[in-house]
Amino acid sequence: MKIGIIGSGVVAQTLGTKWIGQAHDVVIGTRDPSKLDEKKMLGTTLREWLAQTENRGKVVTFQEAAKHGEILVNATSGNVSVDALRLAGADQVGDKILIEVANELDHSKGRPPRTLASQDRCLAEKIQAEFPNLKVVKTLNTINAAVMVNPQGLAGGDHTVFVSGNDAAAKSQVKDILKGLGWTDILDLGDISTARGPEMYMALWLRLWGATGTGNVNVKVQR
Amino acid sequence: MKIGIIGSGVVAQTLGTKWIGQAHDVVIGTRDPSKLDEKKMLGTTLREWLAQTENRGKVVTFQEAAKHGEILVNATSGNVSVDALRLAGADQVGDKILIEVANELDHSKGRPPRTLASQDRCLAEKIQAEFPNLKVVKTLNTINAAVMVNPQGLAGGDHTVFVSGNDAAAKSQVKDILKGLGWTDILDLGDISTARGPEMYMALWLRLWGATGTGNVNVKVQR
Numbered sequence: 001m002k003i004g005i006i007g008s009g010v011v012a013q014t015l016g017t018k019w020i021g022q023a024h025d026v027v028i029g030t031r032d033p034s035k036l037d038e039k040k041m042l043g044t045t046l047r048e049w050l051a052q053t054e055n056r057g058k059v060v061t062f063q064e065a066a067k068h069g070e071i072l073v074n075a076t077s078g079n080v081s082v083d084a085l086r087l088a089g090a091d092q093v094g095d096k097i098l099i100e101v102a103n104e105l106d107h108s109k110g111r112p113p114r115t116l117a118s119q120d121r122c123l124a125e126k127i128q129a130e131f132p133n134l135k136v137v138k139t140l141n142t143i144n145a146a147v148m149v150n151p152q153g154l155a156g157g158d159h160t161v162f163v164s165g166n167d168a169a170a171k172s173q174v175k176d177i178l179k180g181l182g183w184t185d186i187l188d189l190g191d192i193s194t195a196r197g198p199e200m201y202m203a204l205w206l207r208l209w210g211a212t213g214t215g216n217v218n219v220k221v222q223r
Numbered sequence: 224m225k226i227g228i229i230g231s232g233v234v235a236q237t238l239g240t241k242w243i244g245q246a247h248d249v250v251i252g253t254r255d256p257s258k259l260d261e262k263k264m265l266g267t268t269l270r271e272w273l274a275q276t277e278n279r280g281k282v283v284t285f286q287e288a289a290k291h292g293e294i295l296v297n298a299t300s301g302n303v304s305v306d307a308l309r310l311a312g313a314d315q316v317g318d319k320i321l322i323e324v325a326n327e328l329d330h331s332k333g334r335p336p337r338t339l340a341s342q343d344r345c346l347a348e349k350i351q352a353e354f355p356n357l358k359v360v361k362t363l364n365t366i367n368a369a370v371m372v373n374p375q376g377l378a379g380g381d382h383t384v385f386v387s388g389n390d391a392a393a394k395s396q397v398k399d400i401l402k403g404l405g406w407t408d409i410l411d412l413g414d415i416s417t418a419r420g421p422e423m424y425m426a427l428w429l430r431l432w433g434a435t436g437t438g439n440v441n442v443k444v445q446r
Contacts, residue, residue, distance in 0.1 A: 106342075115423065118341040119329075155445035162427075189430040197427035200338065204385075204420035207412045212446040219442035222378035223435040 004029060004069025006062055006084050007076035010043035011101060014145035015073060020053045022180060027058040029065025029088065042145075066092035071099065071177070078104035078116075078123045082130055095133040097170045099177070100124050100195075101140040101148075103202045112206040117199035124164065124195035135170035138195035139163045139178065142205060144215040151182045151218075159218040160185045164195040187221055227252060227292025229285055229307050230299035233266035234324060237368035238296060243276045245403060250281040252288025252311065265368075289315035294322065294400070295357075301327030301339075301346045305353055318356040320393045322400070323347050323418075324363040324371075326425045335429040340422035347387065347418035358393035361418035362386045362401065365428060367438040374405045374441075382441040383408045387418040410444055 001024045005012045008030035016026045028046065036047040036059065043049070046059045066072060066088035076084045081102050085093060104123050105113040117123065124138040139161060140148050151157045161183050165171045175186050189197060208217045224247045228235045231253035239249045251269065259270040259282065266272070269282045289295060289311035299307045304325050308316060327339040327346050340346065347361040362384060363371050374380045384406050388394045398409050412420060431440045 114342040115419075116342065117423075119337040119339065119426065159445045160442075164430075187431075187434055189434045194430045194433070196338075197430035200340075200423040200426040203342065203423040207387075207417045207420035208410075208444055208446070210417070211410055211412045212444070214446060217444060217446045219383075220445055221431055221435070221440060222382045222443055223431070223437060223440040 001025065002068055002070045003027075003073065004065035004067070004071070005073040005075050006065055006088055007074065008046055008059070009040045009075065009077070011145045011148070012073070012075035013040070013043045013049045014149055015075060016049070016057055017053060018149040018181065020056050027060045027065050027068045029060055029062040031062065031084075031087070033059045033061055062088040063092055069096065071097050071173075073099045074102050074127070076102055078102040081123060082126060085127060085131060090131055093131055093134050095135065097135045097137060097173060098127070099140070099174055100127060100136050100138045103141050103199060105202070112210060115200065115203035115206065117196065117202060119196060122193070122196045122199055124192050124199065128166070128192045135165065135167040136192055137163055137165035137167075137170050137174040138192065138198065139174060142198045142201055143218045147216055147218055149181055151184070154216050154218060155220070157182060157184055159220040160187050162187050162189050162198045164189045164192055164198070166191050185220065224248065225291055225293045226250075226296065227288035227290070227294070228296040228298050229288055229311055230297065231269055231282070232263045232298065232300070234368045234371070235296070235298035236263070236266045236272045237372055238298060239272070239280055240276060241372040241404065243279050250283045250288050250291045252283055252285040254285065254307075254310070256282045256284055285311040286315055292319065294320050294396075296322045297325050297350070299325055301325040304346060305349060308350060308354060313354055316354055316357050318358065320358045320360060320396060321350070322363070322397055323350060323359050323361045326364050326422060328425070335433060338423065338426035338429065340419065340425060342419060345416070345419045345422055347415055347422065351389070351415045358388065358390040359415055360386055360388035360390075360393050360397040361415065361421060362397060365421050365424055366441045370439055370441055372404055374407070377439050377441060378443070380405060380407055382443040383410050385410050385412050385421045387412045387415055387421065389414050408443065
């Protein structure tokens, strides 16, 4: 499968490496692909990432990543996601599936960062409104990168990942991709407006991290 | 133990009944205690509640409830909590422990209700700021009334309740009360500002209810 990841930080790199290991054809899109030696927050430089993938991965522009992917991934910081997708271009993102994993956080006022999501501010809805043809599926924003690609590494995989989106076929395909990452408890919350739930949950996740001392933490929905 | 519950809806009634069954001395405080036959949202009338408790419970004013309780509980709708506590009176609530279980929801725009909590709007912090001597402990706002008093009824009790508050001794006492309700996984998130987490989580809980079709749902924090 051809996957175009918009964004180049730790989430993009971790998902990219995992999918390359599964023989997918992955590119990472970044604002300036010539800056291979820039240290990414929590991640390695893109030169190091390319080396890790034994040069099976590629680093390209946002636009080239959007063109490349049959499936797109938004792994930018939530604060710049809409800008990055605009740079990728509405004609390139088209009516593809966008796996939308970002959170809008404000790091300017100390730790923990402030979770900007609210009933009136939902990144997934904002992206869907800006790109109405895009099949936005919100998922994976409720765990850190390590848990995203290795759910079995936490409590034997006995915890939950959420999906929200308007297009049933797109959600079905994303669920298969999640299963491919090792997820067994995938809970479909409903249309894209339900993404407010997992986005606002980030405020709790940040406190779980604080209270448990580990970012390797997630919730199992008992029902 | 003398418990004064501020609020008289289903949460107040359910907690009250449970604690009366444990031989605590419980009063429910309401705006107008003479209105015993008014149907409460999701609950019974207070006359029916009194009958259920075999008249061991009492229905009194907010002020009398605050005076009665060694431990206070805020079980009002989040939207009127500060008003109700003002009516109870700063001199009556004093420096007691307040178990704060409310959520601010907006039911005016259809279902699910909108969760009003955000990084800039946290009910527990608002109450703590308004009554600086009160020992506010946020807890139990992340589940419905049935699960609050019978955690074993869901997944054998294998799920999590949170506490947030500034006073360690108050939190310790509230944890004992939670254990008395049957809770085994009690996660202390930190000071009162951490209540933003469980309050914003309500937006996810409402979608869990929608997606699973049951309000008997909660999360287990896997760590």
